[in-house]
Amino acid sequence: MNIAEYAIDRKVITVVMTLVLLVGGGISYTELSRLEDPEFTIKxxxxxxxxxxxxxxxxxxxxxxxxxxxxxxxxxxxxxxxxxxxxxxxxxxxxxxxxxxxxxxxxxxxxxxxxxxxxxxxxxxxxxxxxxDDFGDVFGVLLAITGDGFSDKEIYEYAKFLRRELLLVRDVAKVDLWGVQPEAIYVEFSRARLAQFGISQAEVYGKLRQQNTVVAAGRLQVGGDYVRIDSPVGIGAVRDIENLILREAGAGGAKLIYLRDVARVSREYLSPPAQVLRFNGAPAVSLAISTVTGGSVTELGADVAARLETLRAQTPVGLEVHPVYMQPEIVAEAIGTFTVNLMQAIAIVIVVLLIFMGLRAGLIIGGVLVITVIATFILMRLTDVALERVSLGALVIALGMLVDNAIVVTEGMLVRIQAGVRRLQAAREAVGQTLWPLCGATVIAILAFAAIGLSQDDTGEFCLSLFQVMLFSLTLSWIIAVTITPLLCYWLLPGPAAEGAAPTALKDVYGGPLFSRYRRLLEACLRRRWLTLGVMAALLSAAVYGFFQVQGSFFPKSTMSKFMIHYWLPEGTDIRKTFADVQVLEQAVLADDR
Structure with a gap:
């Protein structure tokens, strides 16, 4: 008893396993991570x-x-x-x-x-x-916070609040702030006043360093307990810094010299700024959100949007959060397009099979193709292969090869059944003769993509999912072809009703007009073998020449409705000069209705 006979004899097991593949594949598809492109490591x-x-x-x-x-x-x-x-x-x-x-x-x-x-x-x-070593992180969500009438510090404080809340969202790895205008306390000395009191700048620096230093103040024993002593809180406000005592002067220290006596203390924004961000002509602070490794960027986008909606009630009136770049929407659209293309490709393959293989055989092979594709999602889920452009593209590439094994088994059984062989015997003979040849052909097809997926360079890492999907789908196509396909043929292909009936005279199943014309073409090619070889050599040469004429491109042209302007000035240019120039470009872009 070979594997086809076992699958037919144990119909219940085969049917249950088929349902498990279909249901499990459907569930796995909904749980697969979704990305725009595969993850890769910057080394x-x-x-x-x-x-x-x-x-x-x-x-x-x-x-x-x-x-x-x-x-x-x-x-x-x-x-x-x-x-x-x-x-x-x-x-x-x-x-x-x-x-x-x-x-x-x-x-x-x-x-x-x-x-x-x-x-x-x-x-x-x-x-x-x-x-x-983490500058390769991909930020899939970029938000800009603006506030009409709010200071940079107030926008920054709200941005810190949002960052704290968004870090609690599932699949969020990191939230970075950009465009923050930090504040600084400036102490501007009067040299004349320092000289008048005989105080050096080094002495003032020493006094400032001693402030806000956390030291252990000890503890007191009160009865049977120890009470910890807290040191007083250091200086924090500008007034506290101005009232910092530098020295005692006068007889008996009757006069105190404060920092305000020798310097002007002020709190201002750091100048010149290290970075400047504007959104639609208004000052802004951005939040860049990255996804954890293996996370789904589409789920991240939905969770972040839900969290922002929840926090809307706590947002001060006038502060607004604007989406600058939403990769979840791009990924959802890209995966939706690829999924539609995949379904269209499956439909085209099934229609072609129905035309050339007949209704029943076409339905059998089409059904096997659908089972194989859905079952592939199970292995993708188990190995953390995400749905992205490369993995979905691999499924489209594999469609033409996934039906090969099922076609061989189906045609083998169809020929034998039409010749009067019993269905069970036809399944045994068809699978028995093609089991290992089909296995070898499947392995060769998988190895054709192994060089891409097993390469250790960046291309191999980026295209790893291509090899993985081809490995999973082609392997499953062979397994399903020798198990589920014989059972479907046993049930659906027409043939003698009685399993015990003796085989009738052999029928020439290749006697139709299509096969007859194909036979005559083969015979003509064999009679003129040198001409045939010459034509094939010419076609091969034309193909090689055409290959080098094809324009190479690893990525297709971007369809994103955004563009970037890179503006460079000589090294050492003040950022305020760059900012003034960029404002001119900003106004020109805002004035363009396109």
Whole structure:
């Protein structure tokens, strides 16, 4: 008894497993993560070190060379590049392709240890080095907060409130603020007043450093208990800083010298600003929200929108939250388009099968195709393969190959049944003769995509889901072809009613007009074999030539209804000059009705 006989003999088991595949596939489809593009890992990190006051040559010799020497001891290193500027060292560390998202965190931790070990050798005045390895995070939701009549500080405080609330939303990994105008307390000294009282700036700096330092004040024993003593709260307001006592003067310290006596203290926004953000001509602060690894960006968008709606009652009148970029909407539209294309492709395949294979055979193969596609979603869910452009594209590519195994088995049974062979015997013979040849053909088809998915470079990581979906769908197509397909043919294909009836005389099932014309074409090609080979060689040459004429593009052209203007000024230009120029561009864009 081969596997086809077993599937037919155990009809209940086969039917139940088919229903499990259909129901499980439908549930898995609803639970699959949805992304615009596959996730991939950026295998680069930056080591940034500030060395205020140093020339580019001093930065290179005293900071960059030292750090590079330490980092180059890492065995995982592929390449290292550095830029030394006045007061700044930037080192780009590239890791070998063989390290993926599971092993890279350990590599970055080793990099941090190497950089930390080199800190004691840095020159005085150099700040601690920072290792940046998360600049590859993708922010799928970008919001802008504006407020007519609200100060930058008030907008910032509300943005901090939103960030705290949105971090509690499911699948939110990080919420970053951008465009914040931080405040600073400026202390402007009067040299004449300092000289009059005999106070140096270093003395004032020392007094300021001593403020707000948290120290243990001890504890008192009260009966059988100890009571902790809290130190007084330090200075915080501008008035407190102005009333800071610098020195006692006069006989017996009768006169006190305050900071306000020698300096002007004010609270202002940091100038010049480090970054400026505007939305539709108004000052704004943005919130950038990223998704956790493996999360669904469409669900994230729905949850964030629901949370913002809940917080609307706590939003001050006049403060508004505007969507700048909503990847969940783009992903939903892209996946919807791909899903429609997939369904259209399945329908086209089924229609073609109905035309050339007949009604019953076409319905059988079409049904097997649908079962295979739906069952593929189960394996995608189990292996955390998301629905995105590459995985859905792989399903479309696989459609033409998914029906091959079912066609071979169905046609094999159809020929035998029409020749008078019993259905069960026809299933046994058709599957028995083609079981391993079909397996080999399926493996070869899978291996054709293995080079893409198993490559260790960035392309392999990005296109991994292509190989995974082809592996899952083609493997399932072979399994279903030798199990479910024989049962469907056993039930649906026409043939002798009596299973015990003797086979009738063999019928030439290839005697129809289509097969007859095809036979004559083959015979003509065999008689003129050299001409046939010449034509095939010419077609091959034309195909190779045409291949090199096709324009290459890894990504299709973007259809996003947004564009970016990159405006660069010479290094060292004041950001306020850049801001003034960008305002002119901003007004021109706002005045354009398109």
């Amino acid at each position: 680069e990190a930056l080591v940034v070190t500030h060395y205020p006051g140093a020339t580019p040559l001093e930065v290179e010799q005293e900071v960059t060379d030292l750090l590079e020497t330490e980092i180059q001891r890492m065995g995982q290193l592929e390449e290292i590049a550095s830029v030394s500027k006045a007061g700044l060292s930037i080192i780009t560390v590239t890791i070998k392709d063989q390290y993926d998202k599971f092993t890279l965190p350990g590599v970055w931790e080793q990099l941090r240890r190497k950089v930390h070990d080199a800190q004691r050798q840095l020159p005085p005045g150099a700040e601690a080095s920072r290792v940046l």
